[in-house]
Amino acid sequence: MKTLIILVLCSLAVVCLTSDASTGSQPAGDNPAQEGLFVERDEASNVVRQKRAAAQLTQFQLESLREVCEANLACEHMMDTNGIIAAYTAYYGPIPY
Template identity: 85%
Template structure:
């Protein structure tokens, strides 16, 4: 039992020493932008899509639109005949996501 306790303590000490060595070697004055965490606005807008097309909605998003549209009888009828996206945009405006 004593051997097991010593083995556990030694392994914890080794883990603490290796984790301190990897984080303690960096100076505190490093700028995070130098490490590539941030990008320019032009590059970010090229990578990130601004708005999804109507055909790319997930099933969960379509279900939430359907639940909103079911509260209005006219919207619900249009949903049955024209589709959920056409009905939602006709009665509630553009899709929020």
């Protein structure tokens, strides 16, 4: 096991040293790897998944939020009066999905 760890660390060091040596000889502006680093906003919005609205949550997702909120008595009371989305957001922050 120790031999494997040493082998992995040595190979990682070799990769780091060879990558630094190859990029150090090129001028900063001629690096072809950085050409596609930035994209237009329209293109990025097509790639990045948009956040779902509260009405689009599935029944399973709403039930899991309800279970989390039931553990807190104040959140459970707010859930009964204002709804699960408002209660969860008030006590636990933005909905994770």
